[in-house]
Amino acid sequence: MSPATLEQLVEAVRAHPRVLAVGAGTKPRPAAAGDGVTPLSLRALRGIVEYEPDEFTFTARAGTPVAELAQVLGERGQYLPFDPPLAAAGATLGGTVAAGLSGPGRWRFGGVRDFILGARLVDGEGRVLRVGGKVVKNAAGFDLPKFLVGSVGRFGILAELTFKVFPRPAARRTLRLEAPDAAAQVRVLQACAGGRWELEALEASVDDPAVFVRIGAGEASLGPLVADLLARVPGRELPAAEAEAVWAGVAGFTWAHAGGALAKVVLTSGQLPAFVAWVRAQEGARAWVGAGGNVGYVSLPAGAILAFSPWPGMLLRGRGPLWLGPRHPAAVMTAVKRALDPSGRFPGLDD
């Protein structure tokens, strides 16, 4: 089932007692519907509804591939600064919001939650509701657009999304900074994070330890910025092709095991050594650290089950519970679920 219009989507929701919206399937675990739940593909509900380049905002249907958006925005020198991941694999805008996933660019200006302005959603009763707004600043009503980020379709189906965008830096440079072990990585990450350079991306590799930095600015200021950073932290600038490969690998999780488990865990930079130790203790595990040490991604080989994490996490691919690690369940969470989906048409928060 693949509705192509809002009306068809409403019809489809009302026609099934239990449904879950799915996009391109690039994050299969949160999109795994479970027994008796009808998967509702939103891939046909696609296309840009409104784009005002001078306004730096757009509204697009949930099934729009983020790669298509990047293309259209790029023609006007604009971009979604949080680098929606898995673009090359076909990730949709709705799936990116529902999974709450941001790429390396989230370091400078914030993640998907910081750029979403509004949404049209279909609630559990099949009502089409607008939340948030279409302008860059809006404080009217509760911030439900932000709440829906990471909500994995448990409260409603995202039909349309409005985002703000930023001017894309004219040029970029990528540096590989020396940080041979986890302790050194913490030092380099924190030095870079507190520095004057306004870095676009700040990531750390685990298998071959190093820190990767991307700087975006006007062509003229990039040279001096790169030289200054390299004078403080040893490393080298990567040639364009190598840099492109690094960021494509990060955005596409190409470093992870094909067919294995992949999970996102929430960290602070000081926890990186503990994260690395935890990864190394698991047979065949691979990992990557993003957002200046605020997020870790861990991958296990095909067949292995990722069932536990010392930090709050979410399983993106593979078998195991959707949510990992410590949580703070509250009665209000169930109450909000009932408020948006009284008949339980969408899976529960813990399903």
Place this chain on the structure above:
Amino acid sequence: MSLPPDPSRIRAALAALVAPEAILAEGAALAAYESDALTAFAAQPAAVVAPRTADEVIAVVRWCHREGVPFVARGSGTSLSGGSLPVAGGVVITLNRLNRILRLDPAERIAVVEPGVVNLAVTQAAQPYGLHYAPDPSSQSVCTIGGNVAFNAGGAHCLKYGMTSNHVLGLKAVLATGEVVEFGGASREQVGPDWTGLFVGNEGLFGIALEVTLQLLPRAECFHTVLAGYATLEQAGDAVAAVVASGLLPGAIEIMEKLALEAATAAVHAEYPPGCEAVLIVELEGPREAVAADRRRLDEILAASRPVEVRPARDAAERLAIWKGRKSAFSAVGRLSPDFIVQDGVVPRRRLGEALRRINAWSRETGVRCANVFHAGDGNLHPLILYDGREPDGLRRAEELAGRILRMCVEMGGSITGEHGVGVEKRDYLPVMFAPEEIHLLQRVRAAFDPAGIANPGKMFPAGGAPALVHPGLHPLERAGVISRS
């Protein structure tokens, strides 16, 4: 809801929950809590309690929940939308005594603070580490983080850095049901629904934040602040559109209209180019190399926008003087008139010029004076509507103009509020922006957090109990020049 218990019984019951000095005395001491910065409204609470610990706050909220007594949390009372207006006969919980910075971690660049910590105090504590807290509402020298969180406060630098919600990583709160919850944490990333994001901007309708984890940013290395004067407001508006469209990303883009310029000149001896109907302030910030490059482009754009004069700040003192004039403008304009109301609507940025023209035409047509001082880069208007409350229909005429402006903002695809919140002031305009079933959705979410409707009732949603209109005027702190509106 049944009538709240007798005030003396409420005070006696609260006295058993908190230290005796936490219950503010009756009489004159309570008068200060009858209004916030939206002085057109006032209501008399049964009791004002000033807890010193989070446990005391929790105990008071749980008692209110048990007894069905409405409560309003309050910081410094700077809300411009009447967000901390008391409920008559209810309890005001003032949080100024919960003012400790619990943790400041320069390596992770976060601060964990209690709700009564003043906004500017966070930046002051972070300064020795080269860090700052980005949201900077004009009342930042007195407004509290708890209030900023409740109303998702903005400021002049939202253009690049966003609002309060973009800087709150996690929080601990007591909900109206008495449940204590922890949302988010110390990380800039999270998994699962964004409960923190939902809580920020709840306008006090969900509960009270007890601990808030804030992200701190490195202070920009270099600033370049330019003031440009224009013969017409429209030219200033066009210059904003040109700067925004150019691909530059300034930290702030602000406009002040003539009336505000005159007032700021009188109040804080600000100096502006003569013969200007409007002044534009643009601030670039970032690494010195990037600012130097952007500065050349900005100069070109401004030169092409036919300004009367362009004055770049030559040093830090001149930059501060520009911001002092800007941030004092509201209270300064207030001095030109016995009373005023501040609007907070948002229009798409490309329609700024059109919006300003229409507001000015309405102002001339109705004879209601109106000055604009606003966050132009965000399209966030702050028309300041002047009136005299002693004139029989003064407030009514001012509110009529305000209503026309809000409707225009929505018609243009904008919002009734960019950063002040709906509060009591704009609650009747929520239906202009949202359909009945969308408002019903918001009400259902509210009821999930507060089934009894005791947390700040009468705000955000239309047709609550009508609060009493009183004779308006400057907020006492505003009169003293401590705070200002924007």
